[in-house]
Amino acid sequence: MASAASARFLLPAVILLAVVHPTTPANDGAAAAAALLEFKSALQDPDGRLISWTTTTATAAGSDHPCSWAGIACSTTGEVTGITLPNHNLHGTLSTSSLCHSLPHLAVLNLSTNALSGPVPTTLSLCGALHTLDLSTNAFHSGIPSALCSLPRLRRLFLSENLLTGPIPPSIGNLSSLEELEIYSNNLTGAIPATVRALRRLRVLRAGLNALSGPVPAALGRCEGLQVLGLAQNRLSGPLPRAALARLQNLTTLILWQNALSGEIPPELGRCTNLQMLALNDNAFTGSVPAELGNLPNLAKLYIYRNRLDGVVPPELGNLRAALEIDLSENRLRGTIPRELGRIRTLRLLYLFENRLQGTIPPELGRLRRVRRIDLSINSLTGAIPPELQDLPSLEYLELFDNQLHGAIPPLLGANSNLSVLDLSDNHLTGTIPPHLCKHQKLIFLSLGSNRLAGNIPEGVKACRTLTQLRLGGNLLTGSLPVELTLLQNLSSLEMNQNRFSGPIPPEIGEFRTVERLILSNNYFLGHIPAAIGNLTELVAFNISSNQLTGPIPRELARCTKLQRLDLSRNSFTGAIPQELGSLVNLEQLKLSDNGLNGTVPGSLGGLSRLTELQMGGNRLSGRIPVELGELASLQIALNVSYNMLSGEIPSQLGNLRMLEYLYLNNNELQGKVPSSFGELSSLMECNLSYNNLVGPLPSTPLFEHLDRSNFLGNNGLCFMKGSTCQGSSPFSSNEEEAQKKRFLREKIISVVSIVIALVSLVLIAVVCWALRAKIPELVSSEELRRTGFSGPQYFIRNG
Numbered sequence: 003m004a005s006a007a008s009a010r011f012l013l014p015a016v017i018l019l020a021v022v023h024p025t026t027p028a029n030d031g032a033a034a035a036a037a038l039l040e041f042k043s044a045l046q047d048p049d050g051r052l053i054s055w056t057t058t059t060a061t062a063a064g065s066d067h068p069c070s071w072a073g074i075a076c077s078t079t080g081e082v083t084g085i086t087l088p089n090h091n092l093h094g095t096l097s098t099s100s101l102c103h104s105l106p107h108l109a110v111l112n113l114s115t116n117a118l119s120g121p122v123p124t125t126l127s128l129c130g131a132l133h134t135l136d137l138s139t140n141a142f143h144s145g146i147p148s149a150l151c152s153l154p155r156l157r158r159l160f161l162s163e164n165l166l167t168g169p170i171p172p173s174i175g176n177l178s179s180l181e182e183l184e185i186y187s188n189n190l191t192g193a194i195p196a197t198v199r200a201l202r203r204l205r206v207l208r209a210g211l212n213a214l215s216g217p218v219p220a221a222l223g224r225c226e227g228l229q230v231l232g233l234a235q236n237r238l239s240g241p242l243p244r245a246a247l248a249r250l251q252n253l254t255t256l257i258l259w260q261n262a263l264s265g266e267i268p269p270e271l272g273r274c275t276n277l278q279m280l281a282l283n284d285n286a287f288t289g290s291v292p293a294e295l296g297n298l299p300n301l302a303k304l305y306i307y308r309n310r311l312d313g314v315v316p317p318e319l320g321n322l323r324a325a326l327e328i329d330l331s332e333n334r335l336r337g338t339i340p341r342e343l344g345r346i347r348t349l350r351l352l353y354l355f356e357n358r359l360q361g362t363i364p365p366e367l368g369r370l371r372r373v374r375r376i377d378l379s380i381n382s383l384t385g386a387i388p389p390e391l392q393d394l395p396s397l398e399y400l401e402l403f404d405n406q407l408h409g410a411i412p413p414l415l416g417a418n419s420n421l422s423v424l425d426l427s428d429n430h431l432t433g434t435i436p437p438h439l440c441k442h443q444k445l446i447f448l449s450l451g452s453n454r455l456a457g458n459i460p461e462g463v464k465a466c467r468t469l470t471q472l473r474l475g476g477n478l479l480t481g482s483l484p485v486e487l488t489l490l491q492n493l494s495s496l497e498m499n500q501n502r503f504s505g506p507i508p509p510e511i512g513e514f515r516t517v518e519r520l521i522l523s524n525n526y527f528l529g530h531i532p533a534a535i536g537n538l539t540e541l542v543a544f545n546i547s548s549n550q551l552t553g554p555i556p557r558e559l560a561r562c563t564k565l566q567r568l569d570l571s572r573n574s575f576t577g578a579i580p581q582e583l584g585s586l587v588n589l590e591q592l593k594l595s596d597n598g599l600n601g602t603v604p605g606s607l608g609g610l611s612r613l614t615e616l617q618m619g620g621n622r623l624s625g626r627i628p629v630e631l632g633e634l635a636s637l638q639i640a641l642n643v644s645y646n647m648l649s650g651e652i653p654s655q656l657g658n659l660r661m662l663e664y665l666y667l668n669n670n671e672l673q674g675k676v677p678s679s680f681g682e683l684s685s686l687m688e689c690n691l692s693y694n695n696l697v698g699p700l701p702s703t704p705l706f707e708h709l710d711r712s713n714f715l716g717n718n719g720l721c722f723m724k725g726s727t728c729q730g731s732s733p734f735s736s737n738e739e740e741a742q743k744k745r746f747l748r749e750k751i752i753s754v755v756s757i758v759i760a761l762v763s764l765v766l767i768a769v770v771c772w773a774l775r776a777k778i779p780e781l782v783s784s785e786e787l788r789r790t791g792f793s794g795p796q797y798f799i800r801n802g
Contacts, residue, residue, distance in 0.1 A: 031067030034082050037104030038068055041085075044097035045118075051090040077107065084110035088136070095120035102128035112136040114160065122161070124149040136160040138184065143167065146185070151176045162208065163187040170209070175200035182206040186232065190214060194233075199224035210234035210257065218258070220246040232257040234281065241265030248273050259305065260284040267306065272297040281305040283329070289313065291330065296321040307353065308332040315354065317342040327351040331377065334358055339378070341366040349373050355401065356380040363402075365390045375399035379425065387412055387426070395419050403449065404428040411436050411450075420444040427451040427473065435459065435474075440466035451497065452476035459484055468492060475499040475521065482506075483527070488513035495519040499545065502526060507551075512537035523547040523569065530554075536561035545569040547593065555594070557582045569593040571617060579618075581606045589613055595642065596620035603643065605630040615639035619646070619666060626650035627667075632658045640664040644690065647671060652696075654679045661685050668692040668713075676700055676720075692716050 035057055042055050054072045069076035075084030082105045096118060102108065102125060109131050118140040126135065127149035135150070138160040145168030146161065157179050166188040174183075175197030183201075186208045193216030194209070204225045214236040222228065223246025231253065238261040247253075248270035254277060263285040271280065272294025280295070283305045290313025291306060301322050311333040319328065320342025327350060328343075335357040343352065344366030350373055359381040367376065368390025376391075379401045386409035387402065397419040403426060410433035411426065417438035424439060427449045434457035439445055445466050455477040463472070464486040472487070475497045482505035487493060496517055504526035512534025514520065520541060528550040536558025538544075543566060544559075551573040559568070560582035567590060568583075575597040583592070584606025590613060599621040607616070608630025614637060623646040631641070632655025641662060648670040656665075657679020665683070668690040675698035676691065683689075686705055690713045697719025700706045714720050 031080065033104045035068045037100045038071070038074070038082075038085075040099075041097055041101050044094050046093035047090070048093070049091045051087070051092070075110070081105075081107040083107050083131075084112075086110060086112040087116070088112050089115040092116040092118060094118065096123050098123045098125045098129075102126065102130075105129070107131050109155075110134045113140070115139040117141060119143065121145075122147055122150070122166075126150060127152050130154065132156055133179075134158040137164070139163040141165055145169070146171055146190075148173045153177065155179055157203075158182045160184045161188070166190060168192070170195055170214075172197045174198065177201065178203070180204055184208045185212070187211040192216075194219050194222075196221040198222060201225055202227065204228055206230040208232040210236065212236050214238060216240075218242055218263070222246055223249040226250065227252055229253060229276075230255040230257075233261070234259045236261050238263055242268050244268040244270045247271055250274055251276065253277055254300075255279045257281045258285070262286060264288065266290075267292055267311075269294040271295065275299060277301055279303045283307045283309065285309055287311060291316055291319075291335070293318040295319065298322065300324050302326045304328045304330075306330050306333070311335060314338075315340055315343075315359075319343060320345045322346055323348065325349055329353040330357070332356045336360070338362075339364055339367075339383075343367065344369040347371065350396075351375045353377045354381070359383060361385075363388050363391075363407075367391065368393055370394065372396050377401040379403040379405065381405055383407060386410070387431075389414075391415070393418055397421060398444070399423040401425040402429070407431060409433075411455075414438060416445065417441050423447045425449040427453065429453055431455060433457075435463060435479075437462045439463060440469065443468050445469055447471045449473040450477065454478055456480070461486075466490065471495040473497040474501065477501050479503065483508060483511070483522070485510040485513075491516060493517055494540075497521040498525065500524040504528070507531055507546075509534050511535060514538055516540055518542045518564075521545045523549070525549055527551060531556050533558045535559060538562050539564065541565055543567040546573070548572040551575060553577070555580055555583075555599075559583065560585050562586070563588065565589055566612075567591040571595040571597070573597055575599055577601070579604050579607075579623075583607065584609045586610065587612070590636075591615045591639075593617040594621070598622060600624065602626070603628055603631070603648070607631065608633040610634060612636050617642045619644040621646050623648060627653055627656070627672075629653040629655045632656050634659060635661070637662050638685070640666070642666040643670070645669040649673065651675075652677055656680070657682045659683060663687045665689045667694070670694050672696060674698075680706075689713060691720075696720050 038055060042052055052072060067076065067080045068074055069080065073085060073087040074082060075086065077083050108129050111132060114136045119142065121144035122137060122142050124147045132153055133155045135156060142164040143166065146166055148171040151171055151173035156177050158181060162184045168190065169192030170190060172195040174195060178200065180201050181203050182205060190212040192214065194214060196219050198219065199221035202225065205227055206229060208230065210232045215238065217240040218233065218238055220243035223243065226249055228250050229252050234257045241264060247268055251274065253274045256277065259281045264287065266289035267282060267287050269292040272292060275298060277298050278300050279302060287309040289311065291311055293316040296316060296318030302324055303326060307329045312335065314337035315330060315335055317340040320340060323346065325346050326348055331353040336359065338361035339354060339359055341364035344364065349370050352373060355377045362385035363378065363383060365388040368388060373394060374396050375398060383405040385407065387407055389412045392412040392414040395418055399422060406429065408430040411431055413436050415436050420442050421439060422444050423446060431453040433455065435450060435455060437460040439448060440462050446468055448469060451473045456479065458481040464484050467490060469490050470492050471494060479501040481503060483503060485508050487496065488510050493516055499521045506529035507527055509532045511532055515537060517538060518540050523545045526549065530553035531551060533556050535556055539562060541562040542564050547569045553575065554577035555570060555575055557580040563586065565586050566588050571593040576599065578601030579594060579599055581604045584604055589610050592613060595617040600623065602625035603618065603623055605628035608628060613634050616637060617640065619642040625648065627643065627648055632653055637659050638661040644666040649672065651674035652667065652672055654677035657677055660682065662683055663685050665686060672694040676696060678701055681701035681703045689709060692713055693716030696717040699721055
């Protein structure tokens with residue numbers, strides 16, 4: 003009895019000795035090795051990275067300890083203190099049931115960037131010495147175990163880039179030693195718990211790319227040591243806690259973009275003088291840009307784009323002497339661009355596009371010697387482009403499109419910098435294209451469309467080897483299609499539409515082997531399309547409409563198998579439509595209207611399963627409408643074969659075009675009835691069948707009942723009867739037909755009466771004339787009397 007009692011009192015002492023003394027079995031090398039091997043047994047190691055984890059290697063090292071194993075760190079006295087196995091391509095689950103008991107000094111467990119799965123083990127809470135736990139970039143699921151929040155020494159907890167769900171446990175506030183918490187890129191939900199106020203040592207909190215909701219908690223203001231706060235790409239809402247943010251004097255990074263935050267941007271942020279990055283973009287902030295932000299001497303990146311901010315761009319932003327990037331784009335900012343921005347000599351990026359800015363571009367921006375990107379597009383800026391911009395030595399991107407700028411493009415633009423992107427389209431610019439835009443052979447994108455530029459394409463642009471997109475449409479440019487451009491091996495898009503280019507299409511067009519978009523419409527090109535066009539095997543869009551081209555459509559176009567949009571309309575092409583066009587299976591739009599094409603509509607076009615628009619109106623096509631067109635199930639925008647000479651009946655298969663919105667069959671020689679299958683065209687918005695030889699009733703559907711009657715004129719046999727047999731040849735309903743008959747009869751009676759009255763009048767006139775001739779002496783003209791020498795009265799009686 004006494005011995006048993008003694009044993010009960012001695013047991014705690016034995017346990018205590020086992021924790022304190024490394025010579026106890028729980029702490030010896032064999033126990034550590036056994037625990038690690040048990041841990042390994044739950045893992046899959048396809049690359050053999052843990053091949054050294056065997057008792058043989060431990061014994062060979064002259065010790066029972068596994069300190070020589072890959073990824074194992076030990077103290078000077080032989081205790082295992084770290085397991086570091088990042089990026090080892092390990093699979094499986096974690097088995098930590100005996101790990102923490104056998105490795106009581108384990109301080110670091112890093113298994114990041116593997117393919118581990120399953121829940122995060124709650125038994126990790128038994129690793130009391132753990133100060134760093136990194137399980138990031140794996141496939142762990144379920145929630146964050148509350149048990150982890152009992153680790154008293156934990157300073158770094160990294161669980162980011164997993165599949166974790168559920169809320170952040172409120173017990174997170176128990177981790178009083180926590181300095182870094184990274185749980186971003188998971189599926190966490192709920193609000194950020196107010197218990198974070200207890201994390202007084204917290205320096206880094208990154209919880210972005212989750213589904214967290216609710217406000218940014220004011221409790222974060224108690225974490226006065228916080229340096230990095232990242233909560234982007236969540237569902238946070240409401241205003242920012244102004245007083246709390248003002249207390250975060252150590253904050254260097256505040257990332258809250260892509261949430262649903264609203265209200266004004268707190269001016270108190272101007273007190274966070276250590277702030278280096280402020281990202282509030284993609285929210286619903288209103289009000290103005292706080293002028294107090296100009297008080298941040300260390301701010302390098304300011305991102306407030308894509309909000310609902312109004313007001314002006316504060317001139318105080320010119321005080322941001324350390325700023326590298328300022329992006330206030332896609333707001334509702336008004337007023338002018340402050341010239342003070344020219345004082346930020348460190349600035350590399352200035353984005354103010356898509357606002358409501360007015361006035362001129364300040365020439366002071368020419369002082370930004372380090373700026374690489376300027377985008378002021380989609381505003382209402384006026385005046386000329388400041389010539390000072392052509393002297394910026396670091397300028398790579400200049401985008402000023404969609405404004406109201408006028409005057410000439412600075413003549414030396416591109417001469418002093420590695421200009422890569424220049425977009426000045428949609429303005430009122432005049433003059434010529436500057437010759438030095440590609441002087442340094444760095445220009446990739448050049449868009450000058452929709453201006454009033456004249457002259458030829460300069461030689462420097464035609465020899466720009468780096469150019470991938472050249473957009474010059476909508477100007478007054480002249481010259482021929484430059485064959486020099488065929489030498490640009492990177493060119494993928496060439497747009498010269500709506501200019502005054504002229505001359506034939508040269509055979510060298512076949513050398514545009516990398517071009518995907520070739521837009522030459524609305525010019526004065528003439529002659530034939532060369533057969534070499536078939537060499538453009540990368541071509542996706544080809545538009546040469548509204549020119550003066552003649553001859554047949556080249557069959558070689560069928561070799562451009564990637565074509566999606568083909569527009570040859572409004573030219574003078576003749577001959578038949580090539581059957582081979584039916585092999586362009588990627589075609590979505592085919593426009594051949596307003597030419598002189600003849601022959602029949604190829605049935606092969608029915609194989610264009612992706613076609614959404616087919617325009618062939620205004621030609622001389624004859625024969626029947628092929629039934630194969632009913633197989634164009636994707637046809638949605640329009641089917642237009644109007645103003646041709648098509649005959650025969652309308653194929654009932656056209657009723658299969660359930661997505662079709664506009665159907666034009668007018669001004670042909672079509673016969674027979676309108677197919678009853680047209681009643682199935684549920685998407686149809688307009689259907690013109692006028693001026694054919696159609697007969698019978700129209701389909702009894704709401705569409706045909708409400709369409710204007712002009713869509714059916716010129717068909718003597720069409721009628722609009724509902725539920726009864728059509729009679730007669732009037733294009734109206736029975737009541738209208740009777741009224742028409744009455745009008746016709748009335749007009750016929752009026753015509754007959756008019757004729758009778760006219761005849762009677764003529765007879766009466768004839769009788770009167772005859773009577774006068776019999777009784778009145780014949781008169782002689784004065785001219786005749788002068789010839790006879792009579793100088794008396796103007797007339798006399800010849801017969802006595």
